[in-house]
Amino acid sequence: MSAPGVATALRADPVALVFEDREYSRGELDRLAAGLAAELAERGVRAGDRVALMSGNRPEFVVAVLGLWQLGATVVLISPSWKRTELEHALMLTEPVLGVGDSPLLAEMLPMRHLDEPITPRTPAAARPDPASDAVLVFSSGTTGLPKAVRHTHASMAAAVQHWIKVLELNSYDRLQILTPPSHILGLLNIVTVLQAGAWMRLHRRFDLERMLSCIAQDRITIEMAVAPIALALAAHPELESYDLSSLRYIMWGATPVAAGVAETVTARTGVPWLPAYGASELPVIACSPIGDVRLDSVGKAAPGVRLRAISLETREPLGPGEIGELQARSASLMAGYLPDEATASAFDDGWYRTGDVGSIDADGWIRLTDRSKEMIKVRGFQVAPAEIEAVLHAHPGVGDCAVFGVADPGDGEAIVAAVTRAAEVVPEVTADELAALVAERLAGYKRLRRVVFVSEIPRLPSGKVLRRILKEQYGRQIHE
Structure with missing residues (x-):
């Protein structure tokens, strides 16, 4: 791999993507995308069709997205970490005509073009998909139930890219x-x-x-x-x-x-x-x-x-x-x-x-x-924000990670529970009483912690969002035990 620097910057077709020890210029990505697009067209994929893309992080993922967009097809993005039930829901919802990726599970459910197979580069055609047509279906986080598919058009994606470049x-x-x-x-x-x-x-x-x-x-x-x-x-x-x-x-x-x-x-x-x-x-x-x-x-x-x-x-x-x-x-x-x-x-x-x-x-x-x-906790008619309490808990050196959630309570409407991971190598270990006292000292009385449970890990989506519904299912019943 060539070292980054002036030599790379001065190339006529500079490096756009590096993966392990392999470099790709933008032109090379476009040629590979054109090759994949031609192959998928031969398999019957047409403009407006939906194609499921279930792949790990690899350059061929990028090539697949660009190739499908050259065809005017819609990319259905599916997490490679999903299990059978989640994948079945996604395919039922989006009805793709073909799969592209490296997932054995996807290959069981759809005809799939495996990304381990070589792609023959071709000269890209001047492709201009309809700006109003769907570019990508990406699934919402699903923090409260089965995820929905979010439809982004080529126009909305282009606008988002320009906004991101500016900010x-x-x-x-x-x-x-x-x-x-x-x-x-x-x-x-x-x-x-x-x-x-x-x-x-x-x-x-x-x-x-x-x-x-x-x-x-x-x-x-x-x-x-x-x-x-x-x-x-x-x-x-x-x-x-x-x-x-x-x-x-x-x-x-x-x-x-x-x-x-x-x-x-x-x-x-x-x-x-x-x-x-x-x-x-x-x-x-x-x-x-x-x-x-x-x-x-x-x-x-x-x-x-x-x-x-x-x-x-x-x-x-x-x-x-x-x-x-x-x-x-x-x-x-x-x-x-x-x-x-x-x-x-x-x-x-x-x-x-x-x-x-x-x-x-x-x-x-x-x-x-x-x-x-949807995650606000209602205590005696007051709205309590989990993030406010989490900010207090994060400030304690003995806390590695935390998440706050509400569980049903006959007296207060909801009771506040904190799931906490202890910070490694902090001695002595933080106690539930310490954390409850810290919140009581910093915040209003109705925001007090009813219970602290110490856990090995806070369940989060890859984006970092806490899966509070899982915590409620696992620990919510303990509040009255």
Whole structure:
């Protein structure tokens, strides 16, 4: 592999993607995509058809996306970690005509073009898919039940890419790593954005913290992407200071609100600032902190081209600056709708997309997320945000990770429970009484913890979002035992 630097930058067709010891230029990716597109066309795939893509992190994933888009087909992104029941639900919902990938499970359920088979490059045709046609179906997080398929058109994806380029101030000199699954909207958005901006990326087969840190120095990475599990791992790394992270402009924190204590710990140890951002499968880029003017208590300000408002949870009327309600958005990057179709109507309120997030927008446009509306805990009529309590718990050095949730209670409506992992090598171990006292000292009485359960791991999606329903199922019944 050639070393990064001036020689690479001056190539007529510069490197766009690196995977292990293999380099790919944008031209090579396009030629491979054209070859795959021609092969799939021979197998009967036509514009408007849906094709399931179930693949691990590999260059052929990128080639498959580009090839299907050259055909005008719709990419149905399926997580390679899904099991049979989840895959059956996805295929029933989207009805793809063919599978592409490296999953034996997908091959059992659909005729599948395996990505281990060689692809013969061809000269790309000038393909211009209809901007209004579906480009990708990506599944929503599914934190409260079976996931829905989110429909993004070529126009909405193009708008999201432009928004991401603007808020990240991305240019052709930037270098990124792709560690998050490309079957998730953030992974796909990062890949397509790097290609559009003419930047450089290293695609990793899987997340490995040591490899990620080593590559920052080796590849002179300028922008690092992190979700909550990566941020937690960085803060807890005993030898973080030994890695050269000087090439980084910032680390982007997305998918969940910033845990300020975790972010501050990483910055204090490395000198690298954070860039909070906010998006969703349905609207990939909602907000981002202005570079050079970052606040860790906020996800930033609305991205260019995105309009935001807060709506009262009780009256459904628009709220003024600083008032807490459901956040709603309008943007050209907004999804076209869901599958099943009947789920789409409830996602909108008079043309505004209902994010399901609770928060406020101050007079200067700074957005503060409180929590998910479906995850708010109601105690004696008061709305309690799990994230507020989690922020207090994260500040305790004995806490490795945590998640707060509510369980039914006949007296208070709901009782507050915290699931906590203990931080490694912190002696003495933190106790439930200590954590309950800390919350009681910092927050109002109705936000007190009824119970603390110590667990080995907090269940999270790859995006970092906590699967509270799993915690409720596992520990909710213990509250009255």
